[in-house]
Amino acid sequence: EVQLVESGGGLVKPGGSLRLSCAASGLTFSHAWMIWVRQAPGKGLEWVGRIKSDTDGGTTDYAAPVRGRFTISRDDSKNTLYLQMNSLKTEDTAVYYCHFTSHAPVFIDYWGQGALVTVSS
Amino acid sequence: DIVMIQSPDSLAVSLGERATINCKSTQSVFYNTDNKNYLAWYQQKPGQPPKLLLYWASTRESGVPDRFSGSGSGTDFTLTISSLQAEDVAVYYCQQYYTTQWTFGQGTKLEI
Numbered sequence: 001e002v003q004l005v006e007s008g009g010g011l012v013k014p015g016g017s018l019r020l021s022c023a024a025s026g027l028t029f030s031h032a033w034m035i036w037v038r039q040a041p042g043k044g045l046e047w048v049g050r051i052k053s054d055t056d057g058g059t060t061d062y063a064a065p066v067r068g069r070f071t072i073s074r075d076d077s078k079n080t081l082y083l084q085m086n087s088l089k090t091e092d093t094a095v096y097y098c099h100f101t102s103h104a105p106v107f108i109d110y111w112g113q114g115a116l117v118t119v120s121s
Numbered sequence: 122d123i124v125m126i127q128s129p130d131s132l133a134v135s136l137g138e139r140a141t142i143n144c145k146s147t148q149s150v151f152y153n154t155d156n157k158n159y160l161a162w163y164q165q166k167p168g169q170p171p172k173l174l175l176y177w178a179s180t181r182e183s184g185v186p187d188r189f190s191g192s193g194s195g196t197d198f199t200l201t202i203s204s205l206q207a208e209d210v211a212v213y214y215c216q217q218y219y220t221t222q223w224t225f226g227q228g229t230k231l232e233i
Contacts, residue, residue: 035223037171044212044214044225044226044227044228045163045165045171045214045216045225045228046225047216047222047223047224047225050223061221061222062222063122063222064122064222097170097171101173101218103176103218107176107177107180107182109161109173109176109182111170111171111172112170113170114170
């Protein structure tokens with residue numbers, strides 16, 4: 001069974017930094033393209049970004065609101081995904097979900113329970 | 122980026138009745154090379170992560186009741202719940218995974 005467990009959330013001041021982690025188990029993590037999705041309180045889902053597997057180049061893509069401030073990385077030796085968030089703004093307050101989905105050969109889809117990040121002075 | 126627009130924003134349907142949610146994308150999410158629409162539907166209940174209902178626009182995820190169905194192609198899609206049950210109260214999202222930056226619709230809140 002695939003499990004994704006986020007950690008590292010908390011309260012941070014505007015302009016500050018925070019790093020989220022997502023510990024993955026039950027999947028071949030090194031082959032997985034991993035995703036971060038966030039949800040502001042009472043709002044909808046927002047795709048944050050994705051990192052490809054190292055075998056597929058290990059490249060990252062980001063949504064426009066976080067590009068240049070957030071960095072997704074991975075440590076395949078620890079089966080862990082990271083989200084480094086810098087220059088945080090109040091509008092970055094959200095639950096951040098770790099998401100794994102694969103579309104081939106079969107479609108699979110797993111989510112963590114989320115980590116709450118609150119940006120407030 | 123592709124913008125996904127859902128309608129309505131909220132919907133109240135009686136138990137046993139049909140619920141229909143629409144999703145429109147600002148550009149086609151249909152890939153000619155594999156003949157697939159790169160669109161998924163999710164259900165989210167309070168305090169829970171999203172749950173995948175449908176992918177490739179109309180393929181039901183394992184374990185999802187057959188009262189849930191998806192249709193459409195290109196830029197216009199529909200999620201239909203044929204006979205609403207109490208446990209279907211949730212927010213529903215469409216999502217495109219056609220482009221490099223995936224995007225969600227704003228969500229539709231479904232109530233009894």
